[in-house]
Amino acid sequence: MRKHLEYPDCSLYDFLKQNAKNYESSCALEYFGMKITYRRLLEEIHRCAKALRHMGIQNGDTVSICLPNIPQAVVAFYAVNCIGAVANMIHPLSAQAEILHYLTVSQSRMIIALDMTSEKIQKVLPQTNVAHTVYVSVSEEMPLYLKLAYHLTNRKKAVLPCDALVWKDFLTLDGSQELAAEYHGTGKECAVILYSGGTTGKSKGIMLSNLNFNALALQSIESCGCLCKGDRVLSIMPVFHGFGLGVCIHTVLNFGGTAIILPKFKASEFHKLLFRYKPNVIAGVPAIYESLIRSRAFEGKDFSFLKCIISGGDSLASATKEKLNSLLASHGCNVTVREGYGLTECVTGSCLVPDHSTKLDSVGLPYPDTFYQILDPESGAPLPVGEIGEIVLRGPSVMLGYLNEPAETADTLRLHSDGNKWLHTGDLGYMDDDGYVYFRQRRKRMIVSGGYNIYPQIIEEIISRHPQVMTCAVVGIPDEIMGQRVKVYAVLCGDDSDTEKIKTELMEALRQEIAGYALPREIAFVPSMPRTLVGKIAYTELIGMEER
DSSP states (O other): OOOOOOOOOOOOHHHHHHHHGGGGGSSSEEETTTTEEHHHHHHHHHHHHHHHHHHHHHHHHHHEEEOOOHHHHOOOOOHHHHHTEEEEEOOOOOOHHHHHHHHHHHSSSEEEGGGHHHHHHHHHHHOOOOOEEEEEEEESSSOHHHEEEEEHHOOOOOOOOTEEEEHHHHHHTTTSSOOOOOOOOOTTTTEEEOOOOSSSOOEEEEEEEEEHHHHHHHHHHHOOOOOOOOOOOEEOTTTHHIIIIIIIIIIIITTTTTTEEOOOGGGGHHHHHHHOOOOSSSEEEEEEEHHHHHHOOOOOOTTTTEEEEOOOOOOOOOHHHHHHHHHHHHHTTOEEEEEEEEEEGGEEEEEEOOOOOOOOTTTEETTTTTTEEEEEETTTBBBOTOOOEEEESSSOOOEEEEOOOOOHHHHEEEOOOSSOEEEEEEEEEOOTOOEEEEEEEEGOOEEETEEEEEOOHHHHHHTEEEEEEEEEEEEEEETTEEEEEEEEEEEEEOTOOOHHHHHHHHHHHHHHHSSGGGSEEEEESSSSSOOOOOBBBOOHTTOOOOOO
């Protein structure tokens, strides 16, 4: 039985405020070298909360935050929670129609947005209930020399309305007044709305409570087992995503770590960030780690500063893990990459591989107080160890439900005969005798060809073992006779590869391990994988991509 944790029945803000007493003078956020202590962070949150109150925001109102990873995003997030409002998190690169949907479905009364989104925001505001807009620039908290360089080199300039309210002026509102009594929310109250990635269907608003986030923080700290006050975490996962907000911000701030944040980064330049900031902890999606393997900039470099390496948000092939672990070990790193599994419906991760585990195919052991079952997708009956079925789970991080989607909520959160409500993930996987979870793929990704069920992840695992394959994705292409046929898209490590030779080698490897009906009919090499806004492979966009 895994350790049971005690979860506070309080708001996100109250949990942070309580824990921050232990490290007020420590660095909470680092932004382009500028450091913000926990004391200053709480002061800024308090100022923002007062300004929100001055704008008329009340307990239960929704405030949209449309910002990248900048200090103001963190301040606004906790300030909204401080007064009992709900934070509606929006990706700044969302399309105009998407922003309109997020604002209307959440009934937002206010939006705090990146200045570069002003054109889109202004066009949709008349169709919403938004009464107030505050604009923020990514340059505000930069060191002076970087701020000047940003304004000199940034070709696209933000064009704000003449009466626009900007962040620095917003914070001065009602500055002479004491904040009306802070709202001390309970664990069960909705605190955050995040949106599903939309890789397999429409994007849904996911309502998450104070308890969901606070439990995740405590569970993550316990499952990682190595996080300490002062640890530096490269927090590049976006704050509008459960992984970024729940792990890279809320968890980090509640164990006294430093969240190193950046508004924008390229996976191909990830190695530069490692040596510039030398974090103790990195957490990211597979694309980041694939770029590390691809980089040739590590000669003579030392990775010994890393103590925890987490991969989540998408599946990381075991062959890729082996390549990465080999790279890390050869550069003085004493830990291995640890894959986790989760979904936004439980904030983010709900299980994690222990360090140095030899079960490379697994996504780990369930978090404390989180329980997994594998069910037959058709009958709903529990399946024995080793059999593939739908992954269902329950625990303190499971969502309240989908926003304004009662039917979808009822279909996903189901009351079982044991009296507990279980989250039906729609993912396929299995468990072994030791309780380790093995993810296979989204149920909707399953390919049906000639009546046979084909699991793309199995094919992807085999292809990823090839030394010249960086990453790959398997999809079903419509076929008039078979229903679907299997097609592989792969990104190679080098540009000078003999593609025909590699295709032959891949097919030989596949024939040795999978049935003939599951063999791909096509293998296409592409320069890169299309990605969703949160870094997952966009499978629906693969079809029709131009080959190398």
